[in-house]
Amino acid sequence: MASCIAAGQGAAMGLGRSFQAARTLLPAQTSIACRFQAGYVRQQSTGPSEPGAFQLPPKPVFEDKHRFAQQERRFLSPEFIPRRGRTHPLEFQIERKDMLERRKVLHIPEFYVGSILRVTTSYPYANGKIGQFLGICIQRSGKGLGATFILRNIIEGQGVEICFELYNPRIQEIQVVKLEKRTWTPSTGNSYIYLTR
Numbered sequence: 001m002a003s004c005i006a007a008g009q010g011a012a013m014g015l016g017r018s019f020q021a022a023r024t025l026l027p028a029q030t031s032i033a034c035r036f037q038a039g040y041v042r043q044q045s046t047g048p049s050e051p052g053a054f055q056l057p058p059k060p061v062f063e064d065k066h067r068f069a070q071q072e073r074r075f076l077s078p079e080f081i082p083r084r085g086r087t088h089p090l091e092f093q094i095e096r097k098d099m100l101e102r103r104k105v106l107h108i109p110e111f112y113v114g115s116i117l118r119v120t121t122s123y124p125y126a127n128g129k130i131g132q133f134l135g136i137c138i139q140r141s142g143k144g145l146g147a148t149f150i151l152r153n154i155i156e157g158q159g160v161e162i163c164f165e166l167y168n169p170r171i172q173e174i175q176v177v178k179l180e181k182r183t184w185t186p187s188t189g190n191s192y193i194y195l196t197r
Helices: 002-044 065-071 089-105
Strands: 116-122 130-141 148-155 158-165 171-178
Touching (some): 116 148, 130 158
Antiparallel strands (some): 116 130, 116 171, 130 148
């Protein structure tokens, strides 16, 4: 029995030595194989027209963020911002679609509180059927299709304010005469509504 154990131990030692020898030879053989394959590839590629030749990567494409912002400026109107609190996504989606369809028919320019606007509307009961009102925008309010703005002007010494719905189909044209933006103050906020008092 002792002879069997000694023979098994000797065989294990011999196996360990052969494994160490194989480990030292293995990196050398793989590096030789890699050198051989690399040399073979170099000899094979003779010109840039072959499919195995080196090709330059495509040039990166840079986007002009300012141009993208100008294109998407029409979506940044205050009436496109969803209402606070719980919203109905389907209702918001339908309203937004209707608003975009209306903007295809009527050009709604960019204007702020403090801008001077000329609004052309159709009056079915007037003689000329068309009326214009020129005034300063004193307030913008509402969201979605219910967005409104108030224009104020003084006619024959009397202050006149008209509230227009932004997406009213009777509005034919909105023209900005003078584009201004009122600065925010803590006492009056962002509107000229104090002029009505």
